[in-house]
Structure formats: structure tokens, C-alpha cells
Amino acid sequence: MCDATRAANKTGCRMANGDDNRFKEFETQDICGCGVPHGPGEHHHHHHHDHSHVEETGPKRTPLYDLHVELGAKIVEFAGYDMPVSYPLGVMKEHLHTREKAGFFDVSHMGQVVLIGRRRDAAEALEALVPVNVQGLAENRQRYGFFTNDAGGIEDDLMIANRGDHLFLVVNAACKDADIARLRDGLEPDVVVKHIENRALFAIQGPASEAVMAELAPALKDMRFMDVATVEIEGVECWVSRSGYTGEDGYEISVPEAAAVMLARKILDHDDVEPIGLGARDSLRLEAGLCLYGHDIDTETSPVEAGLTWAIQKVRRNGGDRAGGFPGADRILAELDNGADRRRVGLMPGTRAPMREGVMLFADETATDPVGKVTSGGFGPSVEGPVAMGYVPASMAETGTTLFGEVRGKRLPVTVADLPFVPARFKR
Amino acid sequence: MKFTEEHEWLRVEDDGIVVVGITEHAAEQLGDVVFVELPEVGATISKDDEVVVIESVKAASDILAPVDGEIVEVNETIVDEPGKVNEDAEGESWFFKVKVEDMSQLDDMMDEAAYKKFIS
Structure with a gap:
């Protein structure tokens, strides 16, 4: 799935000191492909462990925030979250490592939503919001799709998985509130819309992903692209899809918040795995020709214009x-x-x-x-x-x-x- | 070596020519450099002119001339291999050499100790 955004941000790599008049940065694309304005407070929390000053209105943190800081991440605000844009390895090497071995991405900022049909089939109901064949989606399979608007533009792109008794959706961070409102407006009360806020979401991407994850849960080896499954990893119930947004083989794994750090460390312990920030996530998806919501697709672009x-x-x-x-x-x-x-x-x-x-x-x-x-x-x-x-x-x-x-x-x-x-x- | 608040270094050679580059700190902050555009040899530059464009994987920045003068040589190696800026910013990966009209322009610049304090 892609990280979404609406406006172009103008962060980049501001120098740590001075007002940068001479070594100035001109209008640039965002550092992380995120597009959410970073504002004057650019949130480069260099190695701060102190949580006491977090303001209620400040950026949210994923369950892995402290781990990112421990790993030396540069943190930027993205879609209302303090997220790692890069680690000490740097964007270039993080990107190449993912293509060569395996990268671990925290994508917990993205929205996870469960749809349960009550008086109406959830798949049938969802088809009123997306131009996707949801009813024809086989059990334990996933499909890419998008919410459209009346003008034929795209409101967000998302993943839709058929989990038998429910649908599981993953939507973009910057759009998730609007998406959930759209789902509630369109589907309730016949379909129950549950925003899952107590689970983290990881992506493990790259050719070594299968070998890495099979060591923790052999069943993951047998999944094919766009399969979904509930798998126990280290005794924890994980919702796994064989997918991602880098063009590489890999998995996206939804894990209970309480087990997030433990599982992230398990995966990162593997020699072939490096943590990867939003910077490399953006260059990986760009090379893979995948759209970034708010940039390559938006409320004005139609799916046909976008080649989708x-x-x-x-x-x-x-x-x-x-x-x-x-x-x-x-x-x-x-x-x-x-x-x-x-x-x-x-x-x-x-x-x-x-x-x-x-x-x-x-x-x-x-x-x-x-x-x-x-x-x-x-x-x-x-x-x-x-x-x-x-x-x-x-x-x-x-x-x-x-x-x-x-x-x-x-x-x-x-x-x-x-x-x-x-x-x-x-x-x- | 002299340093500017804009994270450039200047080294005066024996013949009075000044070599200009960016500091290791600047290179680290920029991230992996992927593109460098240098001025033409013979160009006359004035302090604060945009003389160099440098792009990293993250963003584009320009470097403004730290002094007035005439460009006498540029380092084509970093145009061909921009990544060298990250490897040796304060050594082999200089940007350009400039014949400075008024050397007193360097007087107010920081020495290494002052620059280190500035970035700490």
C-alpha cells in the first residue's frame, strides 16, 4: 500500500544550524514522499527518549517509535505521525538492501479496518464505493482498489482482503479518517465498520523476506502473492498478506500492539534484515511504478488516466x-x-x-x-x-x-x- | 581552512587561489548526493550567487558563492560520481577553485574549532 498525502511538503534535509540562507534549500520534493506539510516544527527528534513533553496535539507515535529512536532513525512528521524517514544506513543503502535482501518497514500509521456484514453482505455493500470486484474475491485473497468520487477521481487507494466472515482493509494514513467516515456513511448500519487501532502493521520486503519469515513461521513460505492468512508467530496472532508496495516479494503483517516491539526485534535480529525508512520506501515504490496517493493519484485523477x-x-x-x-x-x-x-x-x-x-x-x-x-x-x-x-x-x-x-x-x-x-x- | 555558517569550507592554496567545498557535516545532512552542477570555468561570481546545485536522494539544494572572484577550475570528478561528495567532502571532493579579488572576505569566517562548535 502506499503512503498517502495531500499537499507537498517542503522539508528535505535542512541543515541543523543557522537559517540556511546561503546553503539554502530551494523548493524540493519531500524527503519521504509523504507530502504532508511538516510545518515549522520539522520534528527531527534526534535521539530523544523523553516522552514527557509530548503535547496532546502533537504527532502520534506508532508502537515502534522508541525502537526507531533506538535504531538511530531520523524522525519526521508524516500524516500526523512521527515516523522514521531514514536510519543510519541512509536512504540509498536502505533502498539497495531491500532489493538485495530484506527491509523491515513500520507502516503502523496506515489505517486498518474490518467490515462485518450484518443485514447485508460486506463485499456487496463495499462495491458501492469501489469499482472493484469484491464479491468475486476468493476467501483469503487480497485485491488492490480505490475509493472513487462522483467526478470519477480517486479519494484513496487501498487493499481489500476477504477473510471469510469479514473483509480486512488497509488504507492510507493521511486518508484514514476520511475513509472510515466514508465507510460508515455508506455501509452502516447494515455493515459494521471497525477501525482497528490496537494493532501495528509491518512490511517485510525483498527477496530474502520468505526465508527470513519462514524461520519464524514456516507456513508463510506457502503463501503466494496476494494471499492472506492468520498465522501465529512467536505465539502471537498475526494477520499476514503476501504483498507490499516496493515491487519486491514480501509480506505485510498486522500484529497486536502489545507484541509489536517483540516481533519487530525478532525480525530485525535476522542478519539479512535492515530497518528501512519512508525515504527508501518512496524511491522503491517509484521505481516499481506504483502510485503515491496525493501525488500520482488524487481526487482529480481518474483510474483510467492513472493507468489503474x-x-x-x-x-x-x-x-x-x-x-x-x-x-x-x-x-x-x-x-x-x-x-x-x-x-x-x-x-x-x-x-x-x-x-x-x-x-x-x-x-x-x-x-x-x-x-x-x-x-x-x-x-x-x-x-x-x-x-x-x-x-x-x-x-x-x-x-x-x-x-x-x-x-x-x-x-x-x-x-x-x-x-x-x-x-x-x-x-x- | 575556513568555514562558513552555510557549511562550506575554504582552503587557500599557495598561489592565492581558494578551493571551496562543503563540510562533512553538510554532506551527512544532505544524504547520498546524486547530482552536482558546477559553474563554468572563467565565470565571474559574486558572494551569494547560486553557483552550485547539489541534489541528494532527499532534496535539491544550492550552494551560494562564499566570496567574489573568478572560477579557475571545477572538480568534474564529482559531476561524474556525485557519491564521492559523501565519501570525502573535505578532501578530494572539492567543488571549485576561485581566484578571489579581496582575501579579506575570508577574515570573518570561522576556523575549524569555531565551526565544530557551531554545528555541535
Whole structure:
């Protein structure tokens, strides 16, 4: 799942001292791909253990906060939480370690929601909010989806798992309150909406994930991509899915709050595992071509523009048995049939200069009007060069098309590229 | 060596040319450097001009000229291998050499001890 956000943050790596006039930071994309404004209090709590000064209105902390501090994490505020943006290893090495071995991510800030059908089937009811075939989702399987709005835009993206007697959802941190309100409005009282607030959520990602986790619970080895299961790990009931948001094989594991630190330490004890912060989480998902809510998809972008049509199964499209019946169906179904005017594409900058979020795209070096915009961009450690995503007119969306991105007043070439930049390595 | 509050170091060579780079502290704060854009040799710079662009995995920053002068040499190695800035910020990974018009511009800058205190 992706970490979400709405506004662009302007944090970055402010120097520890001075007002940074000369060594100043200019408008940058966020440090962690989070997008929530970090505000003047940037919350670099360097190694503070003191909890006594936490204000009631301050950022929330996950059950692993103290562990992050102990591990030397740089903490930033993200979606209302104090989260690790990087550890002493640094973003680049954290990223590469995840692709090579296994990374441990605390994603406890994300929303966990259980839907239980009472007078109505939860899957059937949820289909009124998402253009996904939820009823056709087999037991103990998970599917990616999104909440749409009446204009055909995306309100949030999420994971939906069929757990037999209930559905389990994972939604983005920045959107979770709105998502839960939407679910309550749309589904209650026929369906019970339970916000699970007493469980942490971990992601273990990378090619060594299976071997690492199988040492703790052999059953995890047998799961395939997008399988879900309840598995006892160290005597603790864990809700596991074989999924993630890095393009790598791995797991997302919901664990009881009280056991979170113990289980995190067990996983981190393995030689192949390093803790990974939000910085590398962002570059990993960008290379994997995955959307970050609030950046690559938002309330204005339709699933068709965003290239997420694979997540809208046939049964919900025109001609399907349950075609439409979700917010914005008119626009989305029409775009599925006729195509959208603009498309999300991969962008490979032609020079070493990264093209970050907000870089305007032009058809040529002299055109005055932009044709599109970068929505996510930065350096791809595995690609060993800059990578980006953005929206362009459908007529310019073909792979290989050369456009120009304006970086610091200069028009630099950028080529439309296939996504993902790094091939997915899921265990199908 | 002299240091600025903007985390640059300046080293005066025998011929009066000043070598400029960023401090290890700055490099560490920036994180892994992935892109460096240097000025042209021969360019005239004024104090506070944006002379260098440096981007890390996290963000883009610029470095403003610490003095007035003329660029006489730039370190192309860090353009080709930006990661070297993190490896040896205060040694091999200098940014540019500048012929300074008025050396008194360096007088008010910090020495190493003062800089260490500044960042502590």
C-alpha cells in the first residue's frame, strides 16, 4: 500500500544550524514522499527518549517509535505521525538492501479496518464505493482498489482482503479518517465498520523476506502473492498478506500492539534484515511504478488516466453483470471504453538531473504552454539514475516520446518510459 | 581552512587561489548526493550567487558563492560520481577553485574549532 498525502511538503534535509540562507534549500520534493506539510516544527527528534513533553496535539507515535529512536532513525512528521524517514544506513543503502535482501518497514500509521456484514453482505455493500470486484474475491485473497468520487477521481487507494466472515482493509494514513467516515456513511448500519487501532502493521520486503519469515513461521513460505492468512508467530496472532508496495516479494503483517516491539526485534535480529525508512520506501515504490496517493493519484485523477484499469475487473465495466454502481461510474466507464485524454507515464530524464514533483513538461524546448507535469520523481538507486512519473496528453504517452522538463529554468530532455522501471518480483 | 555558517569550507592554496567545498557535516545532512552542477570555468561570481546545485536522494539544494572572484577550475570528478561528495567532502571532493579579488572576505569566517562548535 502506499503512503498517502495531500499537499507537498517542503522539508528535505535542512541543515541543523543557522537559517540556511546561503546553503539554502530551494523548493524540493519531500524527503519521504509523504507530502504532508511538516510545518515549522520539522520534528527531527534526534535521539530523544523523553516522552514527557509530548503535547496532546502533537504527532502520534506508532508502537515502534522508541525502537526507531533506538535504531538511530531520523524522525519526521508524516500524516500526523512521527515516523522514521531514514536510519543510519541512509536512504540509498536502505533502498539497495531491500532489493538485495530484506527491509523491515513500520507502516503502523496506515489505517486498518474490518467490515462485518450484518443485514447485508460486506463485499456487496463495499462495491458501492469501489469499482472493484469484491464479491468475486476468493476467501483469503487480497485485491488492490480505490475509493472513487462522483467526478470519477480517486479519494484513496487501498487493499481489500476477504477473510471469510469479514473483509480486512488497509488504507492510507493521511486518508484514514476520511475513509472510515466514508465507510460508515455508506455501509452502516447494515455493515459494521471497525477501525482497528490496537494493532501495528509491518512490511517485510525483498527477496530474502520468505526465508527470513519462514524461520519464524514456516507456513508463510506457502503463501503466494496476494494471499492472506492468520498465522501465529512467536505465539502471537498475526494477520499476514503476501504483498507490499516496493515491487519486491514480501509480506505485510498486522500484529497486536502489545507484541509489536517483540516481533519487530525478532525480525530485525535476522542478519539479512535492515530497518528501512519512508525515504527508501518512496524511491522503491517509484521505481516499481506504483502510485503515491496525493501525488500520482488524487481526487482529480481518474483510474483510467492513472493507468489503474487493471484494478477494475470486467464484471464492473460496461457489459459486466455488475457494471457501474460506484461513484463516478459515468466518467470512469466512458474512459474505459474510449480512453482518457491524459495518461500517467513513466519518465526517464535524459540527464543526471532529477526531475522532482512539480516539474512542468513541454513538447519542445521553446513552447510556452506546458503539456504535463511530474507527479513523483527523484533518484532511483537501483536504476542508478533519475526516474519520474507524471501526466501527459494521450497523444504524447507513447513510450519513447521525447519531452522537455523545466528544471531550474532549463529545458532538459526526458523520455516517456515503460513502467515499472525495475521489474516486479512478486511470488505469483 | 575556513568555514562558513552555510557549511562550506575554504582552503587557500599557495598561489592565492581558494578551493571551496562543503563540510562533512553538510554532506551527512544532505544524504547520498546524486547530482552536482558546477559553474563554468572563467565565470565571474559574486558572494551569494547560486553557483552550485547539489541534489541528494532527499532534496535539491544550492550552494551560494562564499566570496567574489573568478572560477579557475571545477572538480568534474564529482559531476561524474556525485557519491564521492559523501565519501570525502573535505578532501578530494572539492567543488571549485576561485581566484578571489579581496582575501579579506575570508577574515570573518570561522576556523575549524569555531565551526565544530557551531554545528555541535
